[in-house]
Amino acid sequence: MSISTLLSFSLNFAFGCVILAMVFCTVRLLIGPNAQDRVLALDTLWMSAMLLSLVQGMRFGNPIYFEAALLIVLIGFASTIALAKFLMRGETIE
Amino acid sequence: MSGFDAVPAWVALLVSFLLVLGGCIIVIGALGLMRLPYFYQRIHGPAITTTLGAGCFLIASMALFSSLQSRPVIHELLISVFVLMTAPVVAMMIMRAAVYRDLRDRRSGKGGPEGDVYRLPED
Numbered sequence: 065m066s067i068s069t070l071l072s073f074s075l076n077f078a079f080g081c082v083i084l085a086m087v088f089c090t091v092r093l094l095i096g097p098n099a100q101d102r103v104l105a106l107d108t109l110w111m112s113a114m115l116l117s118l119v120q121g122m123r124f125g126n127p128i129y130f131e132a133a134l135l136i137v138l139i140g141f142a143s144t145i146a147l148a149k150f151l152m153r154g155e156t157i158e
Numbered sequence: 159m160s161g162f163d164a165v166p167a168w169v170a171l172l173v174s175f176l177l178v179l180g181g182c183i184i185v186i187g188a189l190g191l192m193r194l195p196y197f198y199q200r201i202h203g204p205a206i207t208t209t210l211g212a213g214c215f216l217i218a219s220m221a222l223f224s225s226l227q228s229r230p231v232i233h234e235l236l237i238s239v240f241v242l243m244t245a246p247v248v249a250m251m252i253m254r255a256a257v258y259r260d261l262r263d264r265r266s267g268k269g270g271p272e273g274d275v276y277r278l279p280e281d
Contacts, residue, residue: 067170068162071222074174078215081181085188085207092192092200100256101197107248108191108204111212114237115184118215119177122222125161127231130219134237141244148251152258 075123082119086112103147110140161226169225173218180214187211197256201249208245213238 086109093105114136121129162170183206190203216234223231 066163067165067167070174071162071165071170074177078177078181081185085184088185088188088192098197098256098259100252100259101200103255104197104201104204104252105191107252108188108207111204111208111241112184112188115180115212115215118219118234118237122173122177122219125226127223127227130233130237134240137237137240137244141240141248144248145251148248148255151255152251 075119078119079116079123082112082116086116099151103144103151106147107140107144110136110144114140165222165225169221173222176214176218176221180211180218183207183214184211201253201256205245205249208241212241 089105089109089112093102093109096102096105114133117129117133117136121127121133165173187203187205187207190206191200192203194200194203216238220232220234223234
């Protein structure tokens, strides 16, 4: 088993794992009984999307995906804070 | 998926181990988010995704790109620091919102706070 085969297998495995995690988060996002469940699922979905971008960058050997991952994690943090504030207060900007 | 032949064997083994470990951890965290019965148990699932799973993937990315470009590539530390700084803040904000909403709706027996640990201001 060569180095390239090993790396390809593990990168594809990680890709499949992240996709599976995103499917689980989507299930919780759809069936979540309360609004806070949906916000939590959306936060985990943002984090999984960041990891998906990282894995794609490693699969294609292209470091430009890193900047997409950084942007995704920044926007995910801001949106989750805004949604949690909305759940708490009923409005985002007071 | 080409150009991986220049990677040394020990780096490839390390990266593969970290990727497989991180993938398993991420699936476990998302499974916890989907399967656990109460919200206060479900919030513990994504914590393992954001700390250990993301850490494994970021270290693997750093090792692979450092080996591919033959120089230290450590800009993934930006994501690591940001995630480690913001994950507790996010968890705390969602948790506060959940506690507030459960108390406001007088919802108990669902794993929510009971007794006189938490009180609404008007109580």
